Amino acid sequence: MLKKAILVSALVATIVALRARTASAVSPPQFGPPRSEQSQQERELEDRRQKELNKKRQEEIRDDTQKLFQLATELKDAVDKSNEHELSLTVVKKAEEVEKLAKKVKEKMKEGVGRPVTEPQPSPSPRPPG
Numbered sequence: 001m002l003k004k005a006i007l008v009s010a011l012v013a014t015i016v017a018l019r020a021r022t023a024s025a026v027s028p029p030q031f032g033p034p035r036s037e038q039s040q041q042e043r044e045l046e047d048r049r050q051k052e053l054n055k056k057r058q059e060e061i062r063d064d065t066q067k068l069f070q071l072a073t074e075l076k077d078a079v080d081k082s083n084e085h086e087l088s089l090t091v092v093k094k095a096e097e098v099e100k101l102a103k104k105v106k107e108k109m110k111e112g113v114g115r116p117v118t119e120p121q122p123s124p125s126p127r128p129p130g
Helices: 002-026 039-083 091-110
Strands: none
Touching: 039 091
């Protein structure tokens, strides 16, 4: 009886393994075609999406920079109103807020989407013989 149970479980394990192998051989790949095989239309769509994301990121940077300028101006005014013996807690908090927003703007500037846009490099001007 024990031999029969072992034989049945081995047979079931073999069938399961064969089905798994057959299913993986027949199933389509999980990922789309390589970039080189994408249609021109798909590439254009992806490029357009990346441009829109970069445009949105640029608008966010512009808005954050305007806010940063406003906060820095408020900080300067607060510092100008204080004297050498007094530094209010609001001034310190305003400085921390400026620092935090400046770091956010800096990180956002680093996170471009898609291919980097390269500007043509100027050719070096020839030097006169000397």
